[in-house]
Amino acid sequence: MTEPVTTESSTTAKSGVDVASFASRRTLVLRRFVRNKPAVVSIAILVLLFIGCYALPPLLPYSYSDLDYFALQQPPSTDHWFGTNALGQDLLAQTLRGMQKSLLIGVCVAFISTVIAATVGTIAGYFGGWRDRSLMWIVDLMLVVPSFLLVTIVVQRTKGDIVWMIVLLSVFSWMISSRIVRGMTMSLREREFVVAARYMGVSNTRIILRHIIPNVASIIIIDTALNVGIAVLAETALSYLGFGVQPPDVSLGTLIASGTPSATTFPWLFLFPAGALVLIIFCANLIGDGLRDALDPSSKALRRRKARK
């Protein structure tokens, strides 16, 4: 058969059968994900946080840099919902501003570094040979570079530009995951279903996208979720050392850093930004869990019991 055509027999033989639609994988995964309530709630919260931190500040009476001299170091009140700091800055406005930065950095870095890791890992593992050798050589090189120092030096020159920070943090955080993905890919490559797909004339790109990636998805997704937290923490560390976000601008990192010394006496300074950070990371992890369960048909939690005759 040189042309992909169905012969008469195949179209007429089952003409009575309703062939309207078979549920594809996408709908099945979606159905399984929606059934996982915590994950759905988490995704709603995360989306709300994202929208909130951009949409709310213009509606507030104070911006993050305004000073209210009549409310210094005040606990939460109807005027200042999250309280104020020693300079009289509104903590709600500051937390929202910080979340803008941290969410953007966290999500972008996690996403970009995971994409790099998955691409490099699957290509190196699936094809092997010179691709594998050169890519792994790059990974080894990147691993021995003192990345944190490098990032601090470059970020300092860019004056805390957030785009640069995202790029730099992503470039230095994909190596370990890509090694794991490569290892898993190498064992998957020998599996019969991959061989079968190859014999069926499925292209290599398609095999990687449809067979390899879904089968390493659980590790990739967990990795992404964890990377959100790690990226936010890395940004915090940079800001704490004075290399990241520069004052008067704030991030969750700088807020937590400045709130930590007075965490016991003026707890709201520490609790609100830290709570926002925990909430973000918690939601990211729950979403990761939900996605993994939805993608992995063998995961127990969501498996409907089927009465087999």
Next chain:
Amino acid sequence: MSLLEVSDLTVAFPTDSDVVNAVRGMNFHVDPREVVALVGESGAGKSASAMAVVGLLPEYAAVSGSVRLHGKELIGLSDQDMSQIRGKTIGTVFQDPMSALTPVYTVGDQIAEAIEIHQRGTTRRAARARAVELLDLVGIAQPERRARAFPHELSGGERQRVVIAIAIANDPDLLICDEPTTALDVTVQAQILEVLKTARDVTNAGVLIITHDLGVVAEFANRALVMYAGRPVETASVDELYENRRMPYTAGLLGSVSRLDAAQGSRLVPIPGAPPSMAALPPGCPFEPRCPLAIDDCRIAEPELLEIAPNHRAACIRTDQVAGRSAAQIYGVSTEPPGTAEEATDPKVVLRVRDLVKTYKLTKGVVFRRQVGEVRAVDGVSFELQQGRTLGIVGESGSGKSTTLHQILELTAPQSGSIEVLGTDIATLDSRSRRAVRGDLQAVFQDPVASLDPRLPVFEVLAEPLSANGFGKKQIDERVAELLGIVGLQRADASRYPAEFSGGQKQRIGIARALALQPKILALDEPVSALDVSIQAGIINLLLDLQERFGLSYLFVSHDLSVVKHLAHRVAVMYKGTIVEQGDGDQVFSNPQHEYTRRLLAAVPQPEVNRR
């Protein structure tokens, strides 16, 4: 008093939702020097019963009933007390000899360890000497030298011999063999059975053997318990069982075994359906949904295991309907090969392989890889496959049969020799025409679990080859629905994942996927060897039907000669990378020319008792 006395044994595994009753009331005994076989499909509770005897079930398993060895109750003993019995009074042989041995110790040390643990005061030297003796006993050549070998240096058969040596090291009274030959080649299987017979004679032990291979039962066992859904449904001496089985299930099992004396194309008798879920058994006979002789009474109560003849018990109320009828009559199917409609005098050759060679380089060194030799995996193989016919390639593992198959499926120019698919030499293919040829040459793999992507629902599995070859959405839906019908699956199955299907159903999905592009040639790599016999029969019948319906040509690779006999028109026997004998199926089987073919044929265990 008998050696082992098991009464009312039950084993239950609690799971998250239900309790799985794996064994529901086993009663049997083993006498000294007697070989008792537990037979049945996977999931029938064979292994769970045997493991309950040695106390090797996981801790959460609930075991009740009584297991008496020499009159001493074993159930309820602490793990420490059981350790005194395991390996000393009870020896165990496991299915997979690779995982039963520790890879980091020499086999001699492992045997010596078994002796030293149970016979305090044995000196190291004495234990070593005994280990060498035992290796000699189980038929390992040069035992002195081989005792210093590591497990990976031995072949599969030799490893199994070592496992047997460990099992009999302390002169046990009871040997438990869990599928001891399943993972081995046919010729090795026969040798291992011989070794087990020797082991029994030397130790005078009773043997409890678990197997699904009815040929092994006929060759080796004295008495058999046919198990279904956690209970014995028929027990009798082996002679009686094979000649005068009275339970429809036993008849079905025996009828579904492929035989060497059957004609090409003859159908087998499959048992319809699949074993019941052990979590929620309905009242009545558990075999009733699959039984061709079921009547209303069968649904009311589960029949007791009653004596129907001296030493012959069956749990069935329709035994009188089974006696004296063939399996085909009982199951109401015809085993006759359908009349060969038109025997084309000169069928077209669809696949021609000439002087195919595949070698692997052996290299040494890390930095400078220097070649120290080569392995000729396939060494000058030539054969032809004609349209609508089946070529069976048989041989042991390592004979190069799978390498040959994959070399053809790769569709790339071989190292040496030529492969012609439908008249096109594949060395001349570019990527475009290769894709076209791929549509005509499809493969079905051995392990239905590994060959289906666990992350893809069945619809996507079947749609994959179609969408890869440019079919539209509507065409794909139509074709998938049609394919499901062809292999006998439900339309609703399309949105389920492979893990939710039984082995036989998974293999049907694999076949459906291979048929998606309407190929002319199907390459079958041991398509039934991972399946239960009763399921095998269904798949073999399906393959025969498909060949008839679509005029497919099969390239069938298998180590199972009796399956090949059923399917193949022509047979090629491979040994160490070369074809030692090739010819028409009937000829090769009835009048083998080459020494190796004769050995292979002699080694096949047959489910007939009078062969002994």
